Amino acid sequence: MAKLPKSPLRYPGGKSRALKQILPHVPLNISEFREPFVGGGSVFFAIRNLFQDRINSYWINDLNYDLYCFWKEVRDNAQDLVATLRETHTTTTDGRALFEKLTQAKDELNQNRNALCEFQRAVRFFVLNRITFSGTVDSGGYSQSAYEKRFTDSSIERVKNISPYLAGTKITNGDYTEALWQDGDNVFIFLDPPYWKATESKLYGVRGTLHTEFDHAQFAENMRKCQHKWLITYDDSPIIRELFAFAEIQEWTLQYGMNNYRNTSA
Structure with a gap:
């Protein structure tokens, strides 16, 4: 194969x-x-x-x-999505603070789809998928190990590669x-x-x-x-x-x- x-x-x-x-x-x-x-x-x-x-x-x-x-x-919109993810990755020094920022309004986001645009939701989803325990996003907790080992340049590169x-x-x-x-x-x-x-x-x-x-x-x-x-x-x-x-x-x-x-x- x-x-x-x-x-x-x-x-x-x-x-x-x-x-x-x-x-x-x-x-x-x-x-x-x-x-x-x-x-x-x-x-x-x-x-x-x-x-x-x-x-x-x-x-x-x-x-x-x-x-x-x-x-x-x-x-x-893969090009802009990848660019935003790369910027988030390179400018973030505290993974837990990033997690808390992204999850502080999760109940509102769940109840109101207009609280965040689709592009911002896509960015948020990917980042949380990479830095939470087992990639469980809103239902999981923060993982320092995942932040260090899973939120990487190569993981963001896969977003670009999969788009076609x-x-x-x-x-x-x-x-x-x-x-x-x-x-x-x-x-x-x-x-x-x-x-x-x-x-x-x-x-x-x-x-x-x-x-x-x-x-x-x-x-x-x-x-x-x-x-x-x-x-x-x-x-x-x-x-x-x-x-x-x-x-x-x-x-x-x-x-x-x-x-x-x-x-x-x-």
Whole structure:
């Protein structure tokens, strides 16, 4: 496999280490790729790199508004974004003070999207992703080690390098179901939803609400009704196995237990 583009984000549960298990399940004759829980984007970037223009349409989505702003600005305004990130990096001498400055109004930012423009949100998201514990942004705490080792020139350079892969890509900030129900020919959907065992975790969003409020039973029912081909990565759980009894399940291990669930027509 050729060297794949590396996401500039640190993302808990990201799939960069699982690509060898995931990519063989992607059909070769698809016209449209959709990823409604794009997260750090490792699977999307791998597929974009491998398929390129053989896939006519790419659509990525995430309910995390700040993450949406980041990917949108990387696509549309990478040069200014990289310049601002570099300036922030070179002028910052106190990582904790930077963290406190960026998080002091997080509740207001979560409640009012107009409190900060999309570009400023993108800058804020990336910096916090690089200087918080495990890249958890608003739901995590400051990490001096991450500030010293993860907020680097090379991490900012990846923002510039990844931008061409987003050219022409549809980027949205809606519910995952929009990608399931919209018509299309030869559509393939990859889904990496919040894991069942992480229901009580607080990995994503302010106070982790993007994880704790996810309805797994409704998700399974929606996938059962989806007419497109799809592949899901999930954690292993008797409850999830029961919810997805209608799907083909392939189990594999990567650092921790994880399963592949796929539509039998895929």
